[in-house]
Amino acid sequence: MTAVLEVSNIKKSFGGIKAVDGVSFDVREGEILGLIGPNGCGKSTLFNCILGQLTPTDGEVKVDGKVVTGLRPSELNRLGVSRTFQLLQVFPKLSVRENLILAGQEHQGNMMSRLFGPSDAGLSAAADQMIGFFKLDHLATEAAGGLSYGQQKLLDAAMAFMGGPRLVLLDEPAGGVNLTMLGDLKERLAAINREKRATFVVIEHNMEFVMSLCTRVMVMAEGKLLAMGTPAEVRANPAVIEAYLGH
Amino acid sequence: MSATAKYWRIALGVAVIAALIIAPMNFNRYGLYILSQWAVMTIAAMGLNLTLGYAGQVSLAQGAFVGIGAYAAAIMTTQGMPLIAALGVAVVMCFAIGWILGYPALRVQHHYLAFVTLAFSTLAFLVFRNEDWLTKGIYGISNIPRPNVLGFATNRPLPFYYFCLGSLGIVSLAMWWLIRSPWGRAFVALRENPVRALSLGIDTRRYTLMAFAIGSALGGVAGTLYAPLTQYIDPVPFNLSLSLDLLMMVIVGGSGFFFGPFLGAMIAVLLPEWLRFTEGYYLMLYAVAVMLLLIYSPTGILGILDRYLSERRTKAASALRAVAKSRLETAP
Numbered sequence: 001m002t003a004v005l006e007v008s009n010i011k012k013s014f015g016g017i018k019a020v021d022g023v024s025f026d027v028r029e030g031e032i033l034g035l036i037g038p039n040g041c042g043k044s045t046l047f048n049c050i051l052g053q054l055t056p057t058d059g060e061v062k063v064d065g066k067v068v069t070g071l072r073p074s075e076l077n078r079l080g081v082s083r084t085f086q087l088l089q090v091f092p093k094l095s096v097r098e099n100l101i102l103a104g105q106e107h108q109g110n111m112m113s114r115l116f117g118p119s120d121a122g123l124s125a126a127a128d129q130m131i132g133f134f135k136l137d138h139l140a141t142e143a144a145g146g147l148s149y150g151q152q153k154l155l156d157a158a159m160a161f162m163g164g165p166r167l168v169l170l171d172e173p174a175g176g177v178n179l180t181m182l183g184d185l186k187e188r189l190a191a192i193n194r195e196k197r198a199t200f201v202v203i204e205h206n207m208e209f210v211m212s213l214c215t216r217v218m219v220m221a222e223g224k225l226l227a228m229g230t231p232a233e234v235r236a237n238p239a240v241i242e243a244y245l246g247h
Numbered sequence: 248m249s250a251t252a253k254y255w256r257i258a259l260g261v262a263v264i265a266a267l268i269i270a271p272m273n274f275n276r277y278g279l280y281i282l283s284q285w286a287v288m289t290i291a292a293m294g295l296n297l298t299l300g301y302a303g304q305v306s307l308a309q310g311a312f313v314g315i316g317a318y319a320a321a322i323m324t325t326q327g328m329p330l331i332a333a334l335g336v337a338v339v340m341c342f343a344i345g346w347i348l349g350y351p352a353l354r355v356q357h358h359y360l361a362f363v364t365l366a367f368s369t370l371a372f373l374v375f376r377n378e379d380w381l382t383k384g385i386y387g388i389s390n391i392p393r394p395n396v397l398g399f400a401t402n403r404p405l406p407f408y409y410f411c412l413g414s415l416g417i418v419s420l421a422m423w424w425l426i427r428s429p430w431g432r433a434f435v436a437l438r439e440n441p442v443r444a445l446s447l448g449i450d451t452r453r454y455t456l457m458a459f460a461i462g463s464a465l466g467g468v469a470g471t472l473y474a475p476l477t478q479y480i481d482p483v484p485f486n487l488s489l490s491l492d493l494l495m496m497v498i499v500g501g502s503g504f505f506f507g508p509f510l511g512a513m514i515a516v517l518l519p520e521w522l523r524f525t526e527g528y529y530l531m532l533y534a535v536a537v538m539l540l541l542i543y544s545p546t547g548i549l550g551i552l553d554r555y556l557s558e559r560r561t562k563a564a565s566a567l568r569a570v571a572k573s574r575l576e577t578a579p
Contacts, residue, residue: 115425
């Protein structure tokens, strides 16, 4: 299996604090990699370094074998790398459908066709399909800001898929989502992974969610990689139990 | 939106346009001058509404762009060149300068950005005043001719008003198209959440510069109409207070609403005239009215309407939900 994402020796310091301290790993095509670890261990910082939101102090990131370190987030997104944020990030004044069209429009045509072409950039059908897929049908024309927290979280995830990404980094997709919706979300993510061959990296604190969804799990502690393996291996690892899972 | 609401909207639009065409036929010279000024200022305010209202970038330089357009028109048409050529020059110049003025917005935001654009505004004013060889300095440029449009002379006030109204119509249609296009959506994304926009592949840098450039170009369009309207220009009307006036028009009308600039310009241009009967008090009353409005509705006049409509929608939606719920509960 080929690696979609190769991260080698990423370091990021803020002043004297080493938030990420030399992390290396590969993400294989089609897998769902879980990323767990205590709060403040550098998971989100690592995501931000991979995605160009932060410039790493040292290290290299490759997507499909191509070095992407230093690219802007928008450029990375157009190469097929998408993400969600830990905190909810939908556009509250736009409708659900508009949010989804916005999320995909920069992948259609060029600046000129986006100005003179159709107002939906040809994405209405794709947006409606995504709305159906995430079971938001009755809410298509509602302003996103009026949705419940869980529904906004689903929309937030759906937006990450509109550009047809090869690789999606999800930062705590299950945070604050109730149990029923959590099941929906997990099932949707697994389906996209299966059908579209999309590769995921998921940061999550909900162990049940991680262990049942992910094919491999990596554990971070204090900016370093602590362990990597199948869910079962990680769960049995004494160092992981000590640092994160607890007895 | 229901079908009846849609028809009401269309009917209202047609009525307003008809009134703008028919009513001024009986106006005197001064009335037509004020109404033409409203059309011109609406164009400039629409430009600022794009930069500020939709894309969220503060600018205190829109008055300077009106000045650049006005001087381009005054200098070129007094040399015998047609107004359409001046329009082309003004649009290209303002677009280019607006683009460059957008670069600071990639580094600074809000008050800091306001100060950068304020500095530019002052700079432009100094050029208008001090570069005598080009602008005739404080003496100004007089005898600015009015254009022939499609073979019709617009020397008289009524034809010139129609010329301004027609220009406003064309600019409005272009703006309507722009706002509804994916660009318009990207501008809103820029205002609401630039970090998320960036992660969705939106090149926020390019869209920020575009918002400045297009907004500034519309200031230039307004300027090329302003010069033949007054037929005499000097530097004074294009100082900082014009930029502040335009900013007020956008905010009072409703920043980020399509029709905000129309209302805002109406209040800024017409209200002082209507309040003239109060003699010495009219500026004070005007200032108090604006303050009260912004305390009551920080999102401007259209903000009040928007709030009312969305409350009604929420009520209707929760009523529907209640009905659906009671049906579920009573179902066997």
